[in-house]
Amino acid sequence: MSGRRAALAFWLFVGPFAAGLLAFTYVPIGWSAYLSFFDARNTVTPTEFVGLGNYADVLTDRAFLDSIGTFTVFAAFVIPTTVVLALALALLVNQVRVARAFFRSVFFLPFACSYVVASLVWKMSLFSGVDSGVANTALGWFGGQPQAWVGTVDPPLYWVVLVTARLWLQLGFYMILFIAALQRIPAHLYEAAWTDGASPRWQTFRHVTLPGLRGALVAVLTLNLINAYQAFDEFYNILGDSRGYPPFARPPLVYLYYTSLGSGGQDLGRGSAGAVVLALVIALATLLSGRVLRRAG
Amino acid sequence: MGVELDRRSFLVVAGLLGLTACGSNTGREGSAEGTLRHWYHAYGEDGVQDAVRRYAAAYPDARVEVQWNPGDYDSKIMTALQNSAVPDVFEAQVKVDWVRQRQVVPLGDLLGQTRDDFVRALLDSQTVDGELYGIPQAIDTQVLYYRPSLLEKAGLTPPWTVDELLDAARRLTTDGVRGLFAGNDGGVGVLTAPLLWSAGLDLLSEDGKAPGFDDPRAAEVFGKLRELHRGGGLLLGAPTDWADPGAFVDGLAAMQWTGLWNLPEITEAHGDDVGVLPFPRLDADGAESVPVGAYSAMVNARSADVDAAKAYVKWLWVDKTEYQTEFATAFGAHLPARRSLAERAEPLRDGPGKRIAELVTAGGRIASPARWSARANTALSDAVSRIAREGADPAAELRTALDVARDEIARLDR
Numbered sequence: 001m002s003g004r005r006a007a008l009a010f011w012l013f014v015g016p017f018a019a020g021l022l023a024f025t026y027v028p029i030g031w032s033a034y035l036s037f038f039d040a041r042n043t044v045t046p047t048e049f050v051g052l053g054n055y056a057d058v059l060t061d062r063a064f065l066d067s068i069g070t071f072t073v074f075a076a077f078v079i080p081t082t083v084v085l086a087l088a089l090a091l092l093v094n095q096v097r098v099a100r101a102f103f104r105s106v107f108f109l110p111f112a113c114s115y116v117v118a119s120l121v122w123k124m125s126l127f128s129g130v131d132s133g134v135a136n137t138a139l140g141w142f143g144g145q146p147q148a149w150v151g152t153v154d155p156p157l158y159w160v161v162l163v164t165a166r167l168w169l170q171l172g173f174y175m176i177l178f179i180a181a182l183q184r185i186p187a188h189l190y191e192a193a194w195t196d197g198a199s200p201r202w203q204t205f206r207h208v209t210l211p212g213l214r215g216a217l218v219a220v221l222t223l224n225l226i227n228a229y230q231a232f233d234e235f236y237n238i239l240g241d242s243r244g245y246p247p248f249a250r251p252p253l254v255y256l257y258y259t260s261l262g263s264g265g266q267d268l269g270r271g272s273a274g275a276v277v278l279a280l281v282i283a284l285a286t287l288l289s290g291r292v293l294r295r296a297g
Numbered sequence: 298m299g300v301e302l303d304r305r306s307f308l309v310v311a312g313l314l315g316l317t318a319c320g321s322n323t324g325r326e327g328s329a330e331g332t333l334r335h336w337y338h339a340y341g342e343d344g345v346q347d348a349v350r351r352y353a354a355a356y357p358d359a360r361v362e363v364q365w366n367p368g369d370y371d372s373k374i375m376t377a378l379q380n381s382a383v384p385d386v387f388e389a390q391v392k393v394d395w396v397r398q399r400q401v402v403p404l405g406d407l408l409g410q411t412r413d414d415f416v417r418a419l420l421d422s423q424t425v426d427g428e429l430y431g432i433p434q435a436i437d438t439q440v441l442y443y444r445p446s447l448l449e450k451a452g453l454t455p456p457w458t459v460d461e462l463l464d465a466a467r468r469l470t471t472d473g474v475r476g477l478f479a480g481n482d483g484g485v486g487v488l489t490a491p492l493l494w495s496a497g498l499d500l501l502s503e504d505g506k507a508p509g510f511d512d513p514r515a516a517e518v519f520g521k522l523r524e525l526h527r528g529g530g531l532l533l534g535a536p537t538d539w540a541d542p543g544a545f546v547d548g549l550a551a552m553q554w555t556g557l558w559n560l561p562e563i564t565e566a567h568g569d570d571v572g573v574l575p576f577p578r579l580d581a582d583g584a585e586s587v588p589v590g591a592y593s594a595m596v597n598a599r600s601a602d603v604d605a606a607k608a609y610v611k612w613l614w615v616d617k618t619e620y621q622t623e624f625a626t627a628f629g630a631h632l633p634a635r636r637s638l639a640e641r642a643e644p645l646r647d648g649p650g651k652r653i654a655e656l657v658t659a660g661g662r663i664a665s666p667a668r669w670s671a672r673a674n675t676a677l678s679d680a681v682s683r684i685a686r687e688g689a690d691p692a693a694e695l696r697t698a699l700d701v702a703r704d705e706i707a708r709l710d711r
Contacts (some may be wrong), residue, residue, distance in 0.1 A: 129481070241480070242480065246686070264673060266375045
């Protein structure tokens with residue numbers, strides 16, 4: 001009887017979640033993989049099998065290759081920057097003696113802001129191209145010429161807008177992860193290091209703090225890597241408009257969105273093939289970075 | 298655990314799955330049998346929603362439910378057409394893929410005697426393989442708005458050639474005011490087709506069987522857009538985009554390329570100090586032009602009652618001319634899709650409104666032909682963006698776009 005009740009309880013608790021996962025995650029993933037082998041324009045029940053045709057299409061499409069290339073470079077830049085800045089913030093906030101909770105909240109709060117709202121503020125207020133925009137007003141104080149920011153391609157000032165928005169939004173979250181890890185490093189390790197004559201700043205950081213943060217570092221790097229390839233919200237809202245998206249700084253997901261769901265022609269076959277390729281790229285990059293980290297450790 | 302337990306736990310899971318399945322939207326809830334569902338995108342102008350609901354309520358032969366769709370309407374329609382019987386009637390511009398997949402039904406038989414009254418180019422733009430799939434509701438167009446007083450102050454005359462436009466954009470730029478605004482992408486989105494027309498080219502050839510810009514003059518004219526970008530007279534990064542009159546109304550730009558629909562707001566802001574122009578010609582071999590487009594009423598082939606839906610479309614968009622006139626002219630400015638109505642429409646009798654109606658008659662060109670696919674469009678606007686904004690080589694970029702366009706055209710005829 002108790003076995004029966006236990007089974008019932010198990011399914012009652014796990015069932016809804018498992019059903020949701022199955023219906024809204026695994027079935028769509030499987031369906032998408034299925035669609036990637038068909039000519040599936042404007043239909044989710046295609047009949048024309050095209051083998052690897054869609055894969056050949058996306059892998060020879062300059063727009064798709066460009067977007068993967070651009071976002072590999074983007075990841076290579078934004079991940080180290082995020083890690084270094086979030087760690088620096090965590091160390092600072094962890095060391096303040098007064099109002100620590102206040103500072104922790106101040107830096108964490110942006111994470112609670114919607115990406116869409118932040119993007120619109122960045123685009124229309126902070127980095128607006130009119131002379132009275134915040135960034136242009138600040139430039140004016142130092143005698144600089146007003147810039148179009150989002151609209152300036154040469155030099156690519158739009159990156160300033162995109163990267164600052166992303167850093168502002170996500171630094172606080174990674175900072176909290178680092179603070180949590182910092183607080184788990186036992187105090188006696190520091191005391192022992194000082195007794196052994198390690199310099200209080202660099203040497204203790206290098207030999208006590210950093211090794212203590214290994215787990216957090218791996219987590220932050222992995223999350224960041226996946227996040228970088230999954231960029232969509234702020235890019236779509238800052239650079240996209242009713243007419244579409246410019247050919248530069250186009251994240252893979254924005255490309256896939258326009259291919260498979262955009263207005264004008266829903267090519268679900270090609271979109272699905274691109275999604276499979278992107279998933280493989282992310283998996284590969286994650287595996288590689290994990291291997292590199294392990295070797296470094 | 299015994300067999301029975303497994304079966305029971307299986308039933309729990311199956312039940313839950315069943316619940317999820319029941320939740321899937323068949324779109325049939327809450328409507329009585331025989332009700333027609335009519336979708337519109339969310340018009341920005343006040344009053345349109347009330348008006349179309351009023352029209353629907355007045356239809357004597359069936360109950361019509363109007364759904365107003367804010368957000369990405371075109372994508373929503375595409376998804377609905379794939380496997381849903383809802384909407385029965387909707388507004389859109391016909392896509393060849395919809396016809397190939399048999400998702401929409403021909404409506405040519407609804408026009409009867411009135412066929413010749415509709416603007417010919419509009420009917421052509423909603424026709425695929427000789428069959429009409431949409432009844433044009435109203436004409437949208439875009440023009441170049443300018444402030445005559447500012448031109449006069451700068452010692453300029455209204456620009457009738459592309460070079461004059463470039464010159465005017467540069468010379469109208471003063472402290473805090475830029476010469477021209479054509480969208481925050483610097484005109485890549487809205488000026489691509491007018492630039493081709495200005496050189497005597499087009500997106501597609503006349504029969505639609507080939508790209509219309511396989512010509513060295515395409516590289517030349519997009520090079521002009523590059524010049525415009527380098528000249529410093531272009532407003533970029535404005536708080537609102539080209540479709541909104543904000544930049545022109547607030548005096549951020551001396552000229553703006555935007556829609557006829559903004560005419561009421563623009564004349565309210567600048568009074569008599571408003572002039573309108575078509576997109577200028579490149580040279581004697583090109584032509585002035587204004588792009589025209591029209592949302593058309595279409596019928597879903599999966600509708601539960603296609604004949605009832607067609608009868609309703611005929612009643613509203615062919616027979617009820619007073620509704621058509623009101624729809625086009627009472628909320629924001631549009632042109633009626635029928636010549637007999639355009640002649641009588643009040644707001645088009647004088648001033649810039651009258652001028653725009655003339656421009657459409659003289660140089661109206663279809664902005665998005667049915668055979669011009671989204672993928673071809675993306676390839677071309679990517680190319681134009683790289684040429685104009687990044688200084689890429691026009692000939693090489695256009696070759697890439699031509700390859701994609703040819704590929705897409707071939708696909709439509711496969």
